[in-house]
Amino acid sequence: MRNNLEMKKQSGFTLVEIAIVMVIIGLLIGGVLKGQALIDNAKVKSVVSDLKGIQAGYYTYLDRKRAAPAVDTDYTATSLGGFWGSTRTEGILTGDANSTVPGSNALGGFIGVVNGATTIGVSGVAACTSLPSKFAQLVDTSIDDGISTSGSMRGVSLAVTGAGTLNENLVGASAITSFYGTAGYVIVCMEL
Secondary structure (H helix, E strand, C coil): CHHHHHHHCCCCCCHHHHHHHHHHHHHHHHHHHHHHHHHHHHHHHHHHHHHHHHHHHHHHHHHHHCCCCCCCCCCCCCCCCHHHHHHHHCCCCCCCCCCCCCEECCCCCEEEEEECCHHHCCCEEEEEEEEEHHHHHHHHHHHCCCCCCCCCEEEEECCCCCCCCHHHHHHHCCECCCCHHHCCEEEEEEEC
8 A cells, every 4th residue: 555655656846846946047037138238338338438538538639739639540550640649649548659559449349530521421520430230329329319310429330341441431431311220330420
């Protein structure tokens, strides 16, 4: 009789144990997603800070020298020196004034000052390249109105793939005519 009872006893997980495991898995997934959102927000804040820092550096140089700093014609190792060299030599922005390394943003693109960005209808801009469209819209929303075609922050789609210079991308780029979501990678430009 006793052997009969022991044979009918089944092993397995109870519903309570399964529910606890499901709650733990849900918490882990929620934590990972929230962590990714925090990382993305930190990158956006870094790009916004970079753009505002460049704007502040530009105006500080303008106040000290009574002239605008030189701007970079492109971002290659042989021609760098304009904006970064001018502001670093004066001690306004940190870094080696003789360095051939341009500023970079949190997402790996270039950051700098360009004149003649006629594609977006603005002549002097602080620009960040290679931003995914979702980040570009968040940067624009943080600084301006979140619309790529209006305000002091504009967006343009990349014109040159690969190692194109900032000027090549801005001169040959087409202004984004809709919201950032359809653009892929973009350059955001903040009017100085």
